[in-house]
Amino acid sequence: MTSPLSHLEPIGLWKHFDSLRAIPRPSGDESKVIEYIEANAKRMGWGVRRDAVGNICLQVPSSQGREGQPIVVLQAHLDMVCEKEVGSDFDFSRAPIDVSVHGDWVSSKGTTLGADNGIGVAAALAVCEDTTVEHGPIELLFTVDEEGSLSGAKQLDPTLVRGRILLNLDAENDDQIVIGCAGGCDTEIEYGARRAMAPEGHIPVKLSVGGLLGGHSGLSIHENRGNAIRILARILRRYLREQEIYVERIEGGNKSTTIPREAYAVFFAPEKYLSRAQQLIDEVSEAFMREIGVVDSGLRVMLERTATPSVSPFDCSSTRRLVRLLNALPHGVLAMSRAHPTQVHSSTNLASVRTDVDRVTLTMSSRSMLQWSLDGVLNQIDAVSRLAGAATEETSAYGPWHVHEQSTAMALALAAFEKVYGTRPRCTVIHGGLECGPLSERLPGIDMISFGPRIENAHTPTERVSISSVQRFYSVLGDMLTRVGTHA
Structure with a gap:
């Protein structure tokens, strides 16, 4: 049977998300999705490192001629909130999430969709496979248990990553750059x-x-x-x-x-x-x-x-x-x-x-x-x-997190957003907790921002994600990676 996501653009991103919706990934039990990540890394010939708590980091080589550029870390979490309607017999450990497309929205039927943070994971994988995106060396940092207790980020082995610019792909409004978040x-x-x-x-x-x-x-x-x-x-x-x-x-x-x-x-x-x-x-x-x-x-x-x-x-x-x-x-x-x-x-x-x-x-x-x-x-x-x-x-x-005053990541994002949207993005501090907080403690001095597509009603059975916003989010991500050499 043809997936309702098979015709959506960017194809590579939605192909990965289509695979992720069939993989059980509740907080604290990410073993199946880690296997999927490792299999993709092996297929692409990327390096793989893991730490003691289960976080995984893939080393993606640069495009030809960009070997000397700074390493950029793309970061997303592998787990999802598993919520369903009262009376539903849906089993997240066995069945793929049932999705549908209505206009500009992808949604699920009676369960959480897992766009938080499945779209971020899919985008990171897809952009590194996309031969049209010129980029320097990339590290894909996928963390565990974000929705549970942030234990993956809080216990991250600092030696797992070498990059000093990190793009967190877990925000939920595509027209803004998140430059700070609450502690909790x-x-x-x-x-x-x-x-x-x-x-x-x-x-x-x-x-x-x-x-x-x-x-x-x-x-x-x-x-x-x-x-x-x-x-x-x-x-x-x-x-x-x-x-x-x-x-x-x-x-x-x-x-x-x-x-x-x-x-x-x-x-x-x-x-x-x-x-x-x-x-x-x-x-x-x-x-x-x-x-x-x-x-x-x-x-x-x-x-x-x-x-x-x-x-x-x-x-x-x-x-x-x-x-x-x-x-x-x-x-x-x-x-x-x-x-x-x-x-x-x-x-x-x-x-x-x-x-x-x-x-x-x-x-x-x-x-x-x-x-x-x-x-x-x-x-x-x-x-x-x-x-x-x-x-x-x-x-x-x-702890709470706030962006650096002189942020290369911020400069990259502003330029990319202006190109894709034709206007400057909103820069905002959100009340939701992001892994940027504990990551800033585990990786002192790292330069971070957060952005993502438009996701509504996360953590509920009415969660949905905007298709057009995913396209814009992916374009911004690709443009930022291409710009690294001119801003770093």
Whole structure:
């Protein structure tokens, strides 16, 4: 069967992306896609080096006559966020991602597309195979676990690369050059809870929240999209104002970098209270739609009876403290930039909640443009958690990044963008985290910028990428590589 991508330009790029969509590549399990990269390197006669954590670097020789030019590093990450619609039986480990083309957009059917960062990987491979692009020596640096904890970039062996100009291909707006990004850190919160038998006359019910957009917790946080865990917690708090309930479990969210789209709680309530509980659902659903409906109109809230769980619920005190904790923890934009009022300065994402027998584990993902401000957010999360009797652990920290004042990469990009677009690009600092942060720590003094095609709704099943923007992105990349000798 002919692929729906086979007619798209540039052919080499889309051919690689077509192959990548059939290869399982969740964060932390990139072995299959690494095999694909190594096979292509062998076919092309390129050198291959790997470090201890799985990052891979390919050495691409220069075009004839350009051997003495500076080495340029093209960098992208191999993993992808694996999200799917509720109720979908899609198995990322077995099935290729089902794609379709509608107008200027490539999208997937009910799952993440993997354009983040599959297009970057495909572009790096394709441009080095493209005989029409004259270039000096190139290193292709493909990192692992970017979407998980940035562990590939944070643990990169500095001897893996020799180039001092690095082009990160992981930005998501094709008309801009990214010259800085926020730093970030995750917080794991462990809340210990006691279980006890539910009082007589109480029955188990399930409260579900879904239908939300979700999205990237850095790039979409300013849109004030709904957070399913926070909405769930607010409803449970309303119940507790009127009636004692006993939570058996709360589950929601997936990746720390994704705003939760779905969440649910199983709890015990008096059978006679169910009609009032349903009435409250109708009331709060209307209120939430007034609050978030402009940006997140698909909200669904459902209350239904469920089978009796195999374990008892949390007792009254544990339930109340847990619900208060979920309501007290910060979420969303915490501060806008004082220097650039339209730019988010600090934020945090109440990303996931998981229930075990005697504990509930929450994950928060925080970001800020300044390390001092990030520390303040982390201190707030720690303080709120400890007031509820929970313990915290900070993980996956990385620092903010800003471009060099005298940047060769920046000069190359400005010239290439002006040629392709006919105008100067926007130069922006983004609130999303990029591998440029940890890479700047592992490779001190390296000259970096980031750019990429237009990708919408990354980290969600509605992710899509603009075909025309991919063409422009590829043209800019090729032109930059050709210009290296005149600007370095």
